[in-house]
Amino acid sequence: MNIDKLITMANQIADNFAAYPDEMATKKVASHLGEFWEKRMLTGLYNYVKTDGSQTNALVRKATKVLMEKV
Numbered sequence: 001m002n003i004d005k006l007i008t009m010a011n012q013i014a015d016n017f018a019a020y021p022d023e024m025a026t027k028k029v030a031s032h033l034g035e036f037w038e039k040r041m042l043t044g045l046y047n048y049v050k051t052d053g054s055q056t057n058a059l060v061r062k063a064t065k066v067l068m069e070k071v
Contacts, residue, residue, distance in 0.1 A: 001044045007055050010045055014059040022059075029063035034070075042067065 013032050017025040033042065049056060049064045056064075 001041055003044055003048050006041060006044050007048065010060045010064075011055075011057045014057040014063070018059065022062075025059055026062045026066060029059055030066040033063060034067055046071075 010029075010033065014025075014029050017028045017032075019025075020028060033045070037045075045056075045060075045064055046068055049061055049068075053061050053064075
């Protein structure tokens with residue numbers, strides 16, 4: 001999966017939940033990613049966030065860390 005596309009998609013999801021309080025937004029982004037993204041998509045995002053993550057929204061990084069703790 002193209003990492004640039006994953007970053008764009010993850011950032012768009014985070015933008016949709018940005019109006020919520022931070023903790024709730026993090027949970028909603030994590031829930032959305034965990035429920036709707038395929039394993040290979042999540043793995044690509046996890047690897048990117050672990051190694052760099054600079055192009056992802058801070059909310060995406062927080063949500064990804066929540067999801068990685070569950071794995």
